[in-house]
Amino acid sequence: MKRTATGIIGVVIFAWTALPVAAADLTAEEIVERLESNQVQETNHATATMVVRDRFGERTSTMESWSKGRDVTLIEFTSPAERGQKVLRTENEIYLFYPDAAELIRLQGAALRESMLGSDISYEDMTGGKTLLETYRVELLGEETIHGHRCYKVGFEARRRNAAYPRQTVWIDTELFVARRSEQYALSGRLLKEIEMDRIETIGGYTIARRMIISDALKRNSSTEFTLDDVQFDIQVDDDLFSLEELSW
């Protein structure tokens, strides 16, 4: 689920926060509104670890991120192999900063399908802007139990052709309104990605999933695991941090 994937570290590290509510007889739209209202904080700052596993073994990247509202996120990689590389997501665009490059790289169009650091996450997964309900038509498909937790099974169908995923299915915890699993499909119905979320904890008054495992169904022996090491919500974050001048600093 695309919006689900735009939590604490852009879309890279998900944060599904939730407030317990009485959830009887909710419509699909209401469920998604509650899910989404719990995903976006005023500001946040986090450190995270990304482990990419493929046929050659596994490699670990670490990163630090700052977010403000729904659309603005800055990620800076701190692991030795990528130290100093930054990704800035603004409302409509993604900019990459590499210390060895003399210019910023602006990604748009088909370029957004590039993999981020060879992981199972594409930059397209990080694009923000519209809400889930603006991007997708939703339908409640029933209830299922995921890892011992009762979940709403909600189907998402893109309203526009340029959505990152034409169809998605998301399992949303009926009590916490946090996603526990999602599947992304191509227009043809072919499974593209699977995401599992766990280690759900309440931090600073928000309930979040601290770990997410993404599998690209089109690649063999490939998965990406994100773990949220530390997170702070509603802290002071300077607007300048998200400027292009600051990005190449």
Place this chain on the structure above:
Amino acid sequence: MNLTQIAWRNIGRNRRRSVLSVTATAVATMSVVMLFSLLSGIADDMASNLTRFYTGEVRIRNEEFSTYEYLQPLHLSVDNAEATVAAVEGTDGVAAAVPRISGGGAVFQDDRRIALLFTGVDFEREREFSNIDEIIAGGEIPVASAEPAGPSGPSDTSGPRLVPAVVGAGVLDRLGIGLGDRFTLVTRTAMRGSNAMSFEVAGVARFPVPALNDAGFWAPLPDVQRLVRMDGEAGEVLARMDRGADERAVTEALALSAREATSTPLEVKYWKEIETTYSFIEMAQVIYSIMGLIFFILAGTVIINTTMMAIYERKKEIGTLEAMGMTPREVVRLFFTESLFLAILGAGAGLVVGVIFASILSRTGIDFTEAFRGVDMEISPVLYPKITPLSTVVVTAASIAVGAITSLFPTTRITRIQPVEALRDE
């Protein structure tokens, strides 16, 4: 008058038919001479392009690299690259050696993703190894800088240095830039992450291979090592042998010396053992040889026709010759010699005309630019036919042999003709 003289005189008895036979053989021979000259030119061109720009004459790389090549597994490298190159250069029978790192990346322009192929090279060594000066169409060959391309540390605010590169002319067209302009390439690293580096167009290259010309650029090895996080490593080490060296012995010696210089498990291969499109050219030569044979047989059918007509027209004469004491074997020899003369005249004429045309084209070249557009082979768009013993002597001999042998089928009919029956023929 002996049989040879009689046979030679007989050729002139029906000039029109003889000219037809000679012309058919000449056209077939000329076509095959030119075809084989062109094929030899293609094979030479491809061998040169492959060994200069892709495989060297001997390629040394990590033994696992080829298996996963489609995944760009830069981490499967040759470590201790400089020492490995030095060891290869010091091997008997080796004329030159170079380290290289090759991979794919992308330049992002507006909403376009432009795929490029980068190669990190030691330009000084490449001057001798691949004769890079020959393909420089503008600007100059860069000199590797001792300074790293990026800032030296957090306190360094000077920003990254632009890395000089020799860029394929077609790349500049695709990027819409020129000499002195810059571009930034994003690629995967040996640590399977990503990195980007900015390059300045220092030289424009006209690579003879369209795929390289339209997508390739060369940059100093130390900068590319930094780009892909392969400090001190190479993707492969390529060697060129001394002229006339024993390829098998040198390849084995190279394997030994390279393995002493690096801890990497190595794959050492002679270029013809590597799966490349060159094997298609070798296969094509076999196929075209068969086609050439078919050409000759078709030309031979005209000789058969000529011989058959002569036999029917000269039945009475055959009877007279046999009545005067000439044996059937001698009559067969007479007709066979006539056919042989026709084949020699035709093949000789075809050879002369074919060699003249092939010689002209070997200087002017044949421009296949339009035909090869979009074709991903290591063939230059302008090809130069090459006259070889195969395309001349062997082809001519084959043409004469086929022409003469095919005439045996009708001439054997003569042995079945009885002199009395032949004399009665109207």
